[in-house]
Amino acid sequence: MLKEKEESFRDRIATIDESGKRNWIFAQKPKGKWYSARTYISWFFFIMFFTLPFIYVHGRPLFLFDVTQAKFILFGKVFWPQDFFIFGLAMITFIVFIVLFTAAFGRLFCGWVCPQTIFMEMFFRKIEYFIEGSAAEQKLLAKAPWTGKKIFKKVSKHSVFFFFSFIIANFFLAYVIGVKELGKIITEPVKDHIGGLLSLLVFSGIFYAVYAFFREQACTVVCPYGRLQGVLLDRNSMIVAYDHKRGEPRNKFTKKATTDHGDCIDCMQCVKVCPTGIDIRNGTQMECVGCTACIDACDAIMKKINKPLGLISYASENGIENREPLKYTGRMKLYTVLLSILVIILGFLLFTRKDVDATIIRTPGMLYQQRGTDSVSNLYNIKVANKTIDKVPLQLKLENVSGKIEIIGEHHFIAVKEEGQGAGTFFVILPTNIIHQRKLPIKIGLYNGGEKEDEISTNFLGPVAE
Ligand code: SF4
Ligand code: SF4
Numbered sequence: 001m002l003k004e005k006e007e008s009f010r011d012r013i014a015t016i017d018e019s020g021k022r023n024w025i026f027a028q029k030p031k032g033k034w035y036s037a038r039t040y041i042s043w044f045f046f047i048m049f050f051t052l053p054f055i056y057v058h059g060r061p062l063f064l065f066d067v068t069q070a071k072f073i074l075f076g077k078v079f080w081p082q083d084f085f086i087f088g089l090a091m092i093t094f095i096v097f098i099v100l101f102t103a104a105f106g107r108l109f110c111g112w113v114c115p116q117t118i119f120m121e122m123f124f125r126k127i128e129y130f131i132e133g134s135a136a137e138q139k140l141l142a143k144a145p146w147t148g149k150k151i152f153k154k155v156s157k158h159s160v161f162f163f164f165s166f167i168i169a170n171f172f173l174a175y176v177i178g179v180k181e182l183g184k185i186i187t188e189p190v191k192d193h194i195g196g197l198l199s200l201l202v203f204s205g206i207f208y209a210v211y212a213f214f215r216e217q218a219c220t221v222v223c224p225y226g227r228l229q230g231v232l233l234d235r236n237s238m239i240v241a242y243d244h245k246r247g248e249p250r251n252k253f254t255k256k257a258t259t260d261h262g263d264c265i266d267c268m269q270c271v272k273v274c275p276t277g278i279d280i281r282n283g284t285q286m287e288c289v290g291c292t293a294c295i296d297a298c299d300a301i302m303k304k305i306n307k308p309l310g311l312i313s314y315a316s317e318n319g320i321e322n323r324e325p326l327k328y329t330g331r332m333k334l335y336t337v338l339l340s341i342l343v344i345i346l347g348f349l350l351f352t353r354k355d356v357d358a359t360i361i362r363t364p365g366m367l368y369q370q371r372g373t374d375s376v377s378n379l380y381n382i383k384v385a386n387k388t389i390d391k392v393p394l395q396l397k398l399e400n401v402s403g404k405i406e407i408i409g410e411h412h413f414i415a416v417k418e419e420g421q422g423a424g425t426f427f428v429i430l431p432t433n434i435i436h437q438r439k440l441p442i443k444i445g446l447y448n449g450g451e452k453e454d455e456i457s458t459n460f461l462g463p464v465a466e
Contacts (some may be wrong), residue, residue: 014287015220028269032299033299038112042122042123065176068176104238127160135272177196234331236331238314240288242264298312366378375431394448396446405426430462440460441459
């Protein structure tokens with residue numbers, strides 16, 4: 001029966017009560033070295049988040065994730081659907097990285113760099129402390145009748161929350177369409193940008209709803225990464241953990257020297273600061289986002305009662321059980337090797353990626369054309385993707401045979417606009433005396449202003465039987 005009671009925390013998440021209603025978390029503001037370190041990291045994150053959309057390299061944003069046009073810019077390099085294999089490999093590398101990182105370091109990402117945690121704990125939660133006061137004051141305010149003071153505080157908080165959600169939505173959109181496009185939505189007549197304005201309002205509403213109401217549920221109920229922890233973590237992973245060997249049996253603090261109880265004085269400070277409302281002393285739980293607030297809270301208590309710090313700390317389950325330091329296990333080594341191989345391949349593909357990509361195919365259904373008495377021609381189609389920010393007048397040259405290329409149209413080149421795609425049709429004309437086989441392998445060089453961009457191999461169909 002007691003066991004059942006002890007384990008009842010596993011029946012439901014901490015933010016839902018027995019009747020299925022939301023348990024609103026009034027988390028105490030943490031204080032300590034880990035919270036300070038996270039605060040500095042959050043400043044760095046905010047500076048990056050709010051400045052990156054303004055950084056342009058060679059006229060291009062440093063980062064752009066334009067899902068509407070399937071165009072992505074990473075570190076100033078454009079990636080098109082033609083680069084899907086690089087993109088696919090990058091996704092696989094990223095997944096392996098996540099698996100390796102989580103197997104080794106648990107939810108370090110969630111606690112320290114996840115935008116949801118950073119905006120919630122380091123931005124909106126701080127605004128809430130500023131307007132509504134400490135966790136205890138917030139609790140009292142929630143229970144208090146709707147007086148003028150309460151209405152003022154609630155309206156102020158929600159107005160500020162919505163204002164910042166709107167600002168964040170603007171920057172979020174800047175990562176998708178670029179600051180220049182965003183500037184047009186802001187400055188040009190509303191009727192020209194109805195879609196853009198609607199997206200802005202929708203994103204603002206989503207951010208406001210998440211930070212004002214949904215909060216930690218995003219991590220405990222929605223986030224797929226959080227829900228994968230059960231399979232990604234093992235007993236050697238680094239997690240925020242309570243040292244039950246040292247802490248149990250817990251007991252209220254007494255100044256008498258006793259040996260029959262552990263160091264935990266059951267003060268509940270670790271629970272009061274937890275933004276997901278859990279008791280870390282119950283062991284590893286899916287709701288723990290590794291925010292370290294409970295480490296700071298417990299360390300402050302240990303200092304007060306003159307006990308060593310680290311009753312709650314970064315450790316592994318095996319480490320606590322066997323009193324061992326964190327280990328670099330065989331599983332982690334395997335993931336590291338796999339990750340290194342993927343990173344090398346990805347680096348090679350990125351490094352050797354061409355600025356101008358083309359495909360050439362012989363026009364289907366056509367054989368060769370006789371040109372006078374001494375020449376033969378084949379008709380080809382070319383498709384070109386220009387990944388640069390300049391126009392490309394693409395010239396074609398035969399590389400391995402003597403003959404000539406005739407581009408159909410008014411130019412003697414294929415014009416491809418900047419960051420765009422182009423297509424054309426051309427004849428390859430070869431003298432009959434060099435055609436000694438039915439399918440003659442030929443190489444066509446692609447030149448941009450005299451500089452060779454690529455070379456494409458194809459076949460030339462001739463009148464000679466094989
Ligand atoms: S248990 Fe500790 S580390 Fe985990 S979410 Fe709660 S306070 Fe943060
Ligand atoms: S803060 Fe430390 S001493 Fe207090 S209940 Fe939590 S683990 Fe025990």
